[in-house]
Amino acid sequence: MGKTPVRQIKMPLTGNDASAFAMKQVNPDVVAAYPITPQTELMQTFAQYVADGDVDTALITVESEHSAMSACIGAAAAGARTMTATSANGFALMWEVLYIAASLRLPITMAVVNRALSGPINIHCDHSDSMGGRDAGWIQIYAENPQEAYDLWLIGIKAAENHDVLLPAMVMYDGFIISHTMEVVETLTEDVIRDYIGPYKPAYALLLDEKPFTVGPLDFHDYYFEHKRQELEGMEQAPAALAAAAAEYEKLSGRRYGPVETYRADDADVIMVALGSTAGTARYVVDVLREQGKSVGLMKLRTFRPFPHREVADALGKTKCVVVCDRVASFGAFGSPTFMEVRSALYEVPDRPLAINYIYGLGGRDTGPDLLEQAFEEGLRVAQTGKIEQHVGYLGVR
Amino acid sequence: MTTLKELSHREERFTGGHRLCAGCGAAIVARQVLLAADGPVVIGNATGCLEVATTLYPYSSWKVPWIHNAFENVAATISGVETAYRVFKQQGKLAKDFHFVAFGGDGGTYDIGLQALSGALERGHKMLYVCYDNQAYMNTGIQRSGATPKGASTTTAPHGKLIPGKIQRRKDLTAIVAAHHIPYAAQAAPHAFMDLVRKVEKALAADGPSFINVLSPCHRGWRHAPEETLEVTRIAANTCFWPLYEIVDDQWKLTYKPRKKLPVEDWLKFQGRFKHLFDDGGHPKLVAEIQADVDRDWEDLLIRCGELPPRECRDEKAKE
Numbered sequence: 001m002g003k004t005p006v007r008q009i010k011m012p013l014t015g016n017d018a019s020a021f022a023m024k025q026v027n028p029d030v031v032a033a034y035p036i037t038p039q040t041e042l043m044q045t046f047a048q049y050v051a052d053g054d055v056d057t058a059l060i061t062v063e064s065e066h067s068a069m070s071a072c073i074g075a076a077a078a079g080a081r082t083m084t085a086t087s088a089n090g091f092a093l094m095w096e097v098l099y100i101a102a103s104l105r106l107p108i109t110m111a112v113v114n115r116a117l118s119g120p121i122n123i124h125c126d127h128s129d130s131m132g133g134r135d136a137g138w139i140q141i142y143a144e145n146p147q148e149a150y151d152l153w154l155i156g157i158k159a160a161e162n163h164d165v166l167l168p169a170m171v172m173y174d175g176f177i178i179s180h181t182m183e184v185v186e187t188l189t190e191d192v193i194r195d196y197i198g199p200y201k202p203a204y205a206l207l208l209d210e211k212p213f214t215v216g217p218l219d220f221h222d223y224y225f226e227h228k229r230q231e232l233e234g235m236e237q238a239p240a241a242l243a244a245a246a247a248e249y250e251k252l253s254g255r256r257y258g259p260v261e262t263y264r265a266d267d268a269d270v271i272m273v274a275l276g277s278t279a280g281t282a283r284y285v286v287d288v289l290r291e292q293g294k295s296v297g298l299m300k301l302r303t304f305r306p307f308p309h310r311e312v313a314d315a316l317g318k319t320k321c322v323v324v325c326d327r328v329a330s331f332g333a334f335g336s337p338t339f340m341e342v343r344s345a346l347y348e349v350p351d352r353p354l355a356i357n358y359i360y361g362l363g364g365r366d367t368g369p370d371l372l373e374q375a376f377e378e379g380l381r382v383a384q385t386g387k388i389e390q391h392v393g394y395l396g397v398r
Numbered sequence: 399m400t401t402l403k404e405l406s407h408r409e410e411r412f413t414g415g416h417r418l419c420a421g422c423g424a425a426i427v428a429r430q431v432l433l434a435a436d437g438p439v440v441i442g443n444a445t446g447c448l449e450v451a452t453t454l455y456p457y458s459s460w461k462v463p464w465i466h467n468a469f470e471n472v473a474a475t476i477s478g479v480e481t482a483y484r485v486f487k488q489q490g491k492l493a494k495d496f497h498f499v500a501f502g503g504d505g506g507t508y509d510i511g512l513q514a515l516s517g518a519l520e521r522g523h524k525m526l527y528v529c530y531d532n533q534a535y536m537n538t539g540i541q542r543s544g545a546t547p548k549g550a551s552t553t554t555a556p557h558g559k560l561i562p563g564k565i566q567r568r569k570d571l572t573a574i575v576a577a578h579h580i581p582y583a584a585q586a587a588p589h590a591f592m593d594l595v596r597k598v599e600k601a602l603a604a605d606g607p608s609f610i611n612v613l614s615p616c617h618r619g620w621r622h623a624p625e626e627t628l629e630v631t632r633i634a635a636n637t638c639f640w641p642l643y644e645i646v647d648d649q650w651k652l653t654y655k656p657r658k659k660l661p662v663e664d665w666l667k668f669q670g671r672f673k674h675l676f677d678d679g680g681h682p683k684l685v686a687e688i689q690a691d692v693d694r695d696w697e698d699l700l701i702r703c704g705e706l707p708p709r710e711c712r713d714e715k716a717k718e
Contacts, residue, residue, distance in 0.1 A: 073465075074475035075481055079482060206465060207483055207496065
C-alpha cells in the first residue's frame with residue numbers, strides 16, 4: 001500500500017480483538033450484549049475496557065440477545081450511539097427485534113461473528129445466521145479478515161448514521177476462522193476516528209428533544225405501507241452513503257472498500273463469487289490455477305445488503321461461467337441466497353454468463369484450496385461445454 | 399405526600415380520545431400513575447390493550463416521551479433508555495431529571511415478558527414497572543395467562559362439559575418480584591387511588607428498580623358492567639383475593655386490612671367469567687378450593703407482614 005496521510009499503528013489482533021478495539025475507539029454511549037460463542041471474546045475484551053475505565057460506555061449485561069437488541073433500541077431511541085454483537089442462535093433470538101430496530105430508523109451497529117444456526121447445535125462457522133436476517137432492513141457487510149472487521153465497522157457506523165439512510169448495520173466475520181485468528185491489523189488513532197464518525201446526531205431522541213413524541217405506535221393498513229416505503233427508501237440511499245463513507249475512509253487509511261472486489265477477473269472465463277474468509281482462500285487458488293494457464297478470477301462480495309446488483313453485473317457480465325459459493329443453504333430454494341441474488345443481477349445482462357452454485361462449509365466444515373479448485377474446474381468445464389449438469393452442488397460433504 | 403387537591407391541579411399527560419373501552423381498568427391506572435409521577439417521565443409500553451388503544455397512528459394519547467417496542471421486552475427497552483439517561487447525565491448532556499415507567503399487561507409481564515422484567519430488576523435499573531393485571535391476554539381476545547385465577551373461563555381455557563375453566567393457580571408475581579430484593583414492590587388497585595398514588599411516589603423515590611402490580615378489571619373479559627370497575631377491585635381487596643401491600647427493602651407491610659374479610663364467593667359471583675362455578679349445580683369443590691387458596695395466601699401474607707405469628711408458633715401454642 002502507498003503512503004497514507006494519517007498515522008496508523010500495526011497491532012496483532014484477532015477478529016474479535018479488532019472489533020472490540022474498534023468499539024473502544026468509537027466509545028459508544030451504550031452497549032447491550034449477551035455472550036455467545038464465538039463472539040464471546042469480543043464482549044469480554046470490551047467488558048474489560050469498561051471495567052478499566054478505558055471507555056465511557058455504559059455496558060448493559062442483559063439476560064438474553066432478545067433483550068440485548070431491545071435495550072439497544074431503547075438506548076438508541078433515547079439518543080445514544082449504540083452497539084452490540086452476537087452470533088448464530090443469539091442472532092436468531094433477536095430476529096424479531098432486528099426488524100423493529102430498522103423500522104424505527106435507529107442506526108444501531110452490530111458485529112455478527114458468523115456461526116451455524118442450530119440445529120444440530122454447532123459452534124463453528126457458516127453464514128446461516130446473518131443470511132437469515134437479510135430481509136430485516138439492516139445494512140449487511142461481510143469482512144474477510146481482522147483488518148476488514150475493524151475497517152468495515154467504522155465505515156458501517158458512518159453509513160448507518162447518514163441521515164439519508166438511518167438504518168442499522170451489521171458487519172460479519174467468520175466465527176473462529178477470523179474471530180480467533182490473529183493477523184497484523186493497521187489501526188487508526190482515536191482522534192482520527194472521532195473526526196471520521198463525528199459526534200452522534202440522532203434524528204430523534206426521547207431524552208433530548210424538547211417536544212415529547214410517541215415511538216412505535218400501532219400502524220394500521222392506512223399508514224403501514226407508506227412507513228415501510230420510507231424505510232425502503234433509506235436502504236435505497238445506502239449504496240451512496242456507503243460509497244461516501246468508504247471514500248473518506250480510503251483517504252485516511254489508504255484502503256479501498258467497494259461493495260465488490262475483483263481479483264484477476266477482467267479476462268477470466270470463470271469467476272468465483274465468495275463472501276468472508278473463503279475469498280482469501282479463493283484468491284490463493286486463482287493464483288495457483290492461473291499458473292497452470294487457467295482463465296479464472298474472483299469476485300469477493302462485500303456488501304450483501306443493499307445488494308450491489310449493478311457492480312455485480314459489471315464484474316461478472318463478461319465472463320463465461322460464474323461459480324457462486326454459499327456458506328449457507330436455503331431449503332427449498334433454487335440455490336442459496338448469494339446464487340439467487342447474483343443470478344438475478346445477471347438476468348438482463350446481454351449474453352449473460354452461466355452460473356452454478358456450490359454450498360460449502362456448513363457447520364464449519366473446513367474448505368481448503370483443493371475443494372475450491374474442484375469448484376473452479378467444474379466452472380471451467382461448464383464454460384467450455386456451455387452445459388450445466390447440476391445447478392447446485394456441494395463442496396466437501398461426504 | 400401529595401393530596402388529592404394537589405393532584406387535581408396537575409397536567410393531564412394521558413389524554414382522552416383513546417380507544418380503550420369505557421370502564422377499562424388499565425386506562426384509569428395509566429392516568430393515576432402518570433398523575434402521581436411528578437416531573438419528566440419516559441414511558442415504555444408493552445404490546446397490549448394500553449399500547450394499541452392509545453397510539454393509533456397518527457394519534458397518540460401520551461403527552462410524554464413514549465416508546466413501544468414489542469410484546470415481551472418493555473423492561474429491556476426501558477433498561478436501554480434508563481442507561482442512556484445515566485450516560486447523558488454523566489456527560490453533562492442532560493439538565494432535566496427523568497422518571498422511567500414501564501407499563502405491561504399481565505400477558506407482557508407474568509408470561510412472555512417475565513424474563514426481561516427479571517433481568518431488568520436484577521441489573522438494578524432505576525425504573526418503575528407497573529403491571530396492569532387484567533388477568534388474561536385481553537387485547538387478543540380474553541386468552542388465559544399465568545395471571546388468570548383458578549376457575550376463570552377464558553377463550554383458551556374455557557369452561558366446558560369436561561373442564562371448568564382454568565384449573566391451575568395463578569402466579570404470585572409480586573412475590574416473584576420481591577425475591578429480586580429490589581428496594582420497592584407493591585400490590586395496588588385503582589379503587590384505592592390515594593394508596594396507589596402513594597405507592598407510585600414511594601416507588602419513584604426508591605434508589606433502584608420498583609414494581610407495582612395493579613389489579614385492572616377488563617369488564618369485557620371479566621363480564622361485569624363497565625361502571626362496576628372500581629366496585630370489582632374493592633370487592634377483590636375486601637375478600638382478600640387481591641390484598642394491598644408493599645415491600646420496602648424486603649420488609650413486607652400491609653397497606654389495607656379489610657374490617658371484615660368477605661367470602662370469596664362475593665368476588666366470584668360478581669363476574670360472568672366465574673358464572674359456571676355456580677350455575678346448574680356448579681363446581682362447589684372448586685369454589686371451596688379457591689376459598690382455601692385465598693385463606694392460606696392471606697394468612698401467609700399476614701405472617702410475612704408481621705400481623706400474625708408464624709404457623710408453627712401458633713400450632714405449638716395450641717398444643718400447650
